[in-house]
Amino acid sequence: EVQLVESGGGLVQPGGSLRLSCAASGFTFYSDWMSWVRQAPGKGLEWVANIKEDGSEKNYVDSVKGRFTISRDNAKNSLYLQMNSLRADDTAVYYCVRSIGGGKSAWGQGTLVTVSS
Amino acid sequence: SVLTQPPSASGTPGQRVTISCSGSSSSIGSNIVNWFQQLPGTTPKLLIHSNNQRPSGVPDRFSGSKSGTSASLAISGLQSEDEADYYCAAWDASLKAYVFGSGTKVTVL
Numbered sequence: 001e002v003q004l005v006e007s008g009g010g011l012v013q014p015g016g017s018l019r020l021s022c023a024a025s026g027f028t029f030y031s032d033w034m035s036w037v038r039q040a041p042g043k044g045l046e047w048v049a050n051i052k053e054d055g056s057e058k059n060y061v062d063s064v065k066g067r068f069t070i071s072r073d074n075a076k077n078s079l080y081l082q083m084n085s086l087r088a089d090d091t092a093v094y095y096c097v098r099s100i101g102g103g104k105s106a107w108g109q110g111t112l113v114t115v116s117s
Numbered sequence: 118s119v120l121t122q123p124p125s126a127s128g129t130p131g132q133r134v135t136i137s138c139s140g141s142s143s144s145i146g147s148n149i150v151n152w153f154q155q156l157p158g159t160t161p162k163l164l165i166h167s168n169n170q171r172p173s174g175v176p177d178r179f180s181g182s183k184s185g186t187s188a189s190l191a192i193s194g195l196q197s198e199d200e201a202d203y204y205c206a207a208w209d210a211s212l213k214a215y216v217f218g219s220g221t222k223v224t225v226l
Contacts, residue, residue: 035215037161044118045153045161045204047215059213095160100215101151101208103166110160 002026002106004096009111016086016115022079022096022108030054030074035100036081038092039110046092049081050100064090086115119144120205120218127224128195136221138188138205144216148208150188152181155202155220164203165190197225 008020020036035050049060049070058070069082079096093110121139128134140146152165163172165181168188178194188207192199205218 044202044220045155045206045217047206047217050215059215061214062212100206101149103163103170103172105151105153105163105166107160107162 002098004098004106004108006094006096006108006111009094009113011114011116012086013117014087014115017082017084018086018113020081020083020094020096020111020113024077024079024096024098027098027104027106029072029077032099032104033101034070034072034079035097036070036079037095037097037100037107038090038113039095040089040092043092047100048094051079083113086113088115091115118219119209119212119216120207122203122205122218122221124219125222125224127226128192129226130195130197132195133191133193134195134223135192136190136203136205136223138190138218140186140188140207140216141209141211142186143211144186144207144209145183145188146186147210150181150183150205150207152179152188152190153204153206155204156198157201161204192223195223195225199223200225 036048067085095110096108098106153161154164155161168183169181
């Protein structure tokens with residue numbers, strides 16, 4: 001069974017940093033693109049970033065470029081999102097997603113990030 | 118949102134409901150479309166992939182199609198458990214970003 005378990009969310013002040021982690025199991029992690037998708041309270045889905053199987057290619061939504069960094073450790077079956085210079089509008093549930101554009105898409109349960117003073 | 122969906126759709130049990138998703142030549146026009154279902158209080162789930170393919174376990178009353186720069190999701194034989202938010206999504210080659218529609222809330226009357 002495919003499992004994606006996010007962690008690292010919490011309350012942080014504006015301008016602060018957080019590192020999200022996603023532990024993957026039940027599939028061949030190093031064979032899939034991985035993404036982070038977020039959902040602000042009461043709002044729709046927003047793709048944040050993705051990373052190629054070997055980590056050689058990364059893409060970001062414009063609003064997080066220069067502030068967020070996606071990475072992965074295939075030896076640990078783990079995906080990460082380093083978030084710096086956090087703003088109030090980054091407040092959202094962050095989902096770890098396997099192969100978002102394909103037929104194997106699977107989502108974690110999400111971790112809540114709240115940016116507030 | 119880069120992809121345009123109607124904010125809401127509704128129908129009575131057994132009816133057919135269709136949700137549209139309009140994009141551009143760089144998104145839907147040149148890439149596959151996925152549809153996601155988010156039941157109230159739950160995580161999004163893949164409903165349709167590759168424009169019109171249903172993953173294992175998705176009832177055949179859900180179907181997807183694509184033509185040019187638009188796509189649509191149809192729910193035939195609407196059931197109460199289909200009340201949810203539905204999102205279309207596709208890669209946008211110009212933005213180099215995966216884009217979602219704004220979501221359509223389906224209500225079963």
